[in-house]
Amino acid sequence: MSEYRTVVGLEVHVQLLTISKLFCGCSVTFGQPPNSAVCPVCLGMPGVLPVMNQKAFELALRAALALNCQIAPYTKWDRKNYYYPDLPKNFQISQYDLPFSFEGYLDIPASLDQPSKRVGLFRAHLEEDAGKSMHDESGQGGSTKVDLNRAGTPLLEIVSKPEIHSAEDARAYLEELRLLLKEAGISDCEMQEGSLRCDANVNIHIPQADGSFIATPIVEVKNLNSFRAVERSIRYEAMRQMEQYQKDGKKMGEVSKCTAGWDDARGVTIVQRRKEEASDYRYFPEPDLAPIRITAEMLERAKASLGELPHQARARLQADFGLGIYDADLLVRMGRAITAYFEKVVSAGADAKSACNWVANQVLTTLNESKSTIDQYPLTPGILAGLVVEVQKSGLNMQRAREVYGAMLADGVDAKTAIQKLGFVAVADEAALAEMIRKAMAANPKAVSDFKAGKIKAADSLKGAVMKETKGMAKADLLQKILLDELNKV
Amino acid sequence: MSSPLAERPVRELKGLLDSGAITSETLVIDCLVHISQRNPAIHAFLRVNPEAALAQAKAIDLKRKTGQAIGLLSGIPIALKDNICTKGLTTTCSSKILEHFIPPYNATVVEKIISADGIPIGKTNLDEFAMGSSTENSAFGSTRNPWDLDRIPGGSSGGSAAAVAGSLVPLALGSDTGGSIRQPASFCGINGLKPSYGRVSRYGLVAFSSSLDQIGPFSNDLFGTALLLQAIAGHDSKDTTSINQSVPTYLEELDQPIPSLRIGIAKEFFATGLDSEVEKAIQDALMVFKSLGAKVVDVSLPHSPHAIATYYLVATAEASSNLARFDGMHYGHRSKEKSSLIDTYCNSRGEGFGPEVKRRIMLGTYALSSGYIDAYYAKALGVRRLILNDFNNAFETCDVIIGPTAPTAAFKWGEKSSDPLAMYLSDIYTIGCNLAGIAGISIPCGFTTKGLPIGLQLQSASLTESKLLRAARMFENITPWHTKRSPTFS
Numbered sequence: 001m002s003e004y005r006t007v008v009g010l011e012v013h014v015q016l017l018t019i020s021k022l023f024c025g026c027s028v029t030f031g032q033p034p035n036s037a038v039c040p041v042c043l044g045m046p047g048v049l050p051v052m053n054q055k056a057f058e059l060a061l062r063a064a065l066a067l068n069c070q071i072a073p074y075t076k077w078d079r080k081n082y083y084y085p086d087l088p089k090n091f092q093i094s095q096y097d098l099p100f101s102f103e104g105y106l107d108i109p110a111s112l113d114q115p116s117k118r119v120g121l122f123r124a125h126l127e128e129d130a131g132k133s134m135h136d137e138s139g140q141g142g143s144t145k146v147d148l149n150r151a152g153t154p155l156l157e158i159v160s161k162p163e164i165h166s167a168e169d170a171r172a173y174l175e176e177l178r179l180l181l182k183e184a185g186i187s188d189c190e191m192q193e194g195s196l197r198c199d200a201n202v203n204i205h206i207p208q209a210d211g212s213f214i215a216t217p218i219v220e221v222k223n224l225n226s227f228r229a230v231e232r233s234i235r236y237e238a239m240r241q242m243e244q245y246q247k248d249g250k251k252m253g254e255v256s257k258c259t260a261g262w263d264d265a266r267g268v269t270i271v272q273r274r275k276e277e278a279s280d281y282r283y284f285p286e287p288d289l290a291p292i293r294i295t296a297e298m299l300e301r302a303k304a305s306l307g308e309l310p311h312q313a314r315a316r317l318q319a320d321f322g323l324g325i326y327d328a329d330l331l332v333r334m335g336r337a338i339t340a341y342f343e344k345v346v347s348a349g350a351d352a353k354s355a356c357n358w359v360a361n362q363v364l365t366t367l368n369e370s371k372s373t374i375d376q377y378p379l380t381p382g383i384l385a386g387l388v389v390e391v392q393k394s395g396l397n398m399q400r401a402r403e404v405y406g407a408m409l410a411d412g413v414d415a416k417t418a419i420q421k422l423g424f425v426a427v428a429d430e431a432a433l434a435e436m437i438r439k440a441m442a443a444n445p446k447a448v449s450d451f452k453a454g455k456i457k458a459a460d461s462l463k464g465a466v467m468k469e470t471k472g473m474a475k476a477d478l479l480q481k482i483l484l485d486e487l488n489k490v
Numbered sequence: 491m492s493s494p495l496a497e498r499p500v501r502e503l504k505g506l507l508d509s510g511a512i513t514s515e516t517l518v519i520d521c522l523v524h525i526s527q528r529n530p531a532i533h534a535f536l537r538v539n540p541e542a543a544l545a546q547a548k549a550i551d552l553k554r555k556t557g558q559a560i561g562l563l564s565g566i567p568i569a570l571k572d573n574i575c576t577k578g579l580t581t582t583c584s585s586k587i588l589e590h591f592i593p594p595y596n597a598t599v600v601e602k603i604i605s606a607d608g609i610p611i612g613k614t615n616l617d618e619f620a621m622g623s624s625t626e627n628s629a630f631g632s633t634r635n636p637w638d639l640d641r642i643p644g645g646s647s648g649g650s651a652a653a654v655a656g657s658l659v660p661l662a663l664g665s666d667t668g669g670s671i672r673q674p675a676s677f678c679g680i681n682g683l684k685p686s687y688g689r690v691s692r693y694g695l696v697a698f699s700s701s702l703d704q705i706g707p708f709s710n711d712l713f714g715t716a717l718l719l720q721a722i723a724g725h726d727s728k729d730t731t732s733i734n735q736s737v738p739t740y741l742e743e744l745d746q747p748i749p750s751l752r753i754g755i756a757k758e759f760f761a762t763g764l765d766s767e768v769e770k771a772i773q774d775a776l777m778v779f780k781s782l783g784a785k786v787v788d789v790s791l792p793h794s795p796h797a798i799a800t801y802y803l804v805a806t807a808e809a810s811s812n813l814a815r816f817d818g819m820h821y822g823h824r825s826k827e828k829s830s831l832i833d834t835y836c837n838s839r840g841e842g843f844g845p846e847v848k849r850r851i852m853l854g855t856y857a858l859s860s861g862y863i864d865a866y867y868a869k870a871l872g873v874r875r876l877i878l879n880d881f882n883n884a885f886e887t888c889d890v891i892i893g894p895t896a897p898t899a900a901f902k903w904g905e906k907s908s909d910p911l912a913m914y915l916s917d918i919y920t921i922g923c924n925l926a927g928i929a930g931i932s933i934p935c936g937f938t939t940k941g942l943p944i945g946l947q948l949q950s951a952s953l954t955e956s957k958l959l960r961a962a963r964m965f966e967n968i969t970p971w972h973t974k975r976s977p978t979f980s
Contacts, residue, residue, distance in 0.1 A: 044815045045593065045594070045595075045815075046575065046581070046583070046697075046816075047573075047574075047575045047593070047692075047693065047697065048595075048693070048694070049692065049693050049728060049729050049730070049731075050730075051727065051728060051729075051730055052730065079811050081810075081811050081858070083814065083817065085819045085831070088819075088820055089814065090815055090817060146819075280859055282810075282855065282858035282859055282863070283858075284807060284808075284858050284863070284867060287699075287700035287701040287731075287808055288700050288730075289731075290730055290731060
């Protein structure tokens, strides 16, 4: 099988973090009883009119700026007409030919093994969500039920260019997009609750001997319920298209675009329908809503509300704290609040690399276990910095340090007090350590001879014996130095 | 049998109420009695709401008795076209598809009427979804012209016009998308005003064509017209197409003549098809204005021959989308045929809509469909702009443009119902006003030899209703036409 290049464009819908719907005052809180968060406007009753939610537009504008989009000075609403029981008006208010933002990009961040990659965006536009249809899946032919709580929820549709070239990159793109939107307070991006949804347009380019390539027909993959599903489905679909091409030789343009559903349990895409002709949505300008002029003041406000974006934070953490790509990324992914905590730990005197390790490991574990956020975390940055400093100074090993940390949380004391209370006094007396080493060497002559024969690892058992005797309190770097000295004396 | 109180000019009725000479209860009972006597012949009302109307009248009378302030409408009963939503009171749009629809909310105009101590007394007949010019397209029987029961009252607000002309009620609201207030006012010998687009909230008016629809008053005198307009005009936060500008004091300004009034005459309003008796009445009206010192100027509306074609593209396109919500899924008629989703849509709409509504939905769907939208809908929007420019140019040199409201007086029942195009042409002089979004009024200006009323149309620039009413009042003040009542019931 020849090599091929995967080509993916992603269409992402995110629900904006508003209190109310896009065109009425109904609540958008997830999980309310069916059809309880509805009013005449979102039910599409006769005679009602939409009124735009200003907050939704502000959030959308903020997102467009964060995604480096160009902003239209003038934008309007359009009706997309189609019939479906969960669409009460039988048209969706969306944006067609004059979206409020277009031509942006998102950079997939660099990692240890690959540089940053830029993915272009066609557009980002605002629209209202439809309700939810719940079909009878028992096969008994029961009624389909419709819940209109979601109808009218503000959605931002972000359409990427087909510039994603692997399943892994598709996932990385989504992760970066989610991080960006969450950090800027635009969306909570919970795929489980449907506040982030993704469809993937996939095809492959098969290189030819003359340097050209053949493109296969584009398939739109739907029903993607997790980032993992996005990744797996793209990988599968690309493979399937290669096999299909080898069977029928069909190229792009020779068959119409079609839709496929992802079956997560079986790990396969299932081609659902071939669109014989493009659906005619009869788009036309929404006469019930005035067009919007985006003023310089609106843009300024949106810019001011952005805050530090993930790529800016990564660069700053590397430049200002000397962190590597990996650590900087680790912190940024934990969010602005935890990054800010980390910075305070460092300014309270801790070394950046150690502080990063502590925050990324112990602090995060504590937060996860107690299902709490950093602002509820009991240790102040100064107290945690004290621990980091003490551990380094005293040379406590990691296991002991964790015990100290546990005691600090349990008793609400600082590192020094906890160490005292636990009786952890690092043995740093050179003479005492040397005596213990000589004793261990005497008890284990084989280790000594093995070491002398070039088995460096043999020294570990001697170290272990000293640690055992000191209950793990021997100062590790000092022990190492003296051990080597003693072995060299033999 | 005593003659109805509603025969009196509204100016007089309001005086009687305000002075305590009659009570609101007396007036409401008098209206209810005459409705029960006359409505079987005219069929202006689809339903009345006697209990609620009487209860409200008694409450207003009590307020008056105890010296509390009474709202502007002084306890006058008002008929509402049945496409204006009334909370708890069936609102059908004269369509089978909404035969049993009870809105859970009041239209903004209804709220405003109630808070101004006006009394919604019942709902009046119309052409189904306001589509028609004769009120023959009602699913619940046609309305008859009080001046000649063999003739139509005009449409689509034929029920409201006939209710006022037949002295069933002193005031009524209609809606005007292409002449649906002015043309029936003309045919019924009363006043009917279409306010500028955005002057009156459309919230709760079941939309036919969102960019053209406006609600407006019917009255037997201009005082009543100004009074009801005063009560319903103004910005509404529920309708973002309503204009956020303060409302002039129409009532106070009404009796102030306009010094050196400039009357515009457009030759396009005296085209072929204009009945000679109508033309004579208009020329006579012009003489009246001249006798008042008005200056007559020739103006040109070169694009008005394209108004009908433009209108039937814009209005039907919007209607095809606005009426999509009537699908039998959430409210309204649902076909009893057990069948697939698509069949349920088709059967519900097929059974629920009448032929004219179906014709317009099909026209509008076609005008918006892919491959045709540029040639039809988009082009119509361009011509609409030209028509507006024509009016704007004309209003540079004149205050009001006068002409006939309709090319003929009321025609016979069934005369044009089999010829849609002939029916459409009865709106030839009223449509431009809606396309341009300006203000227009029809006032009585004479009778044909058969004794049928003739209407004079005055049009003025957007938001100049005060000027329009004052110019009309100058005419009313020295002519007898508005005092004439139908001899049918005397």
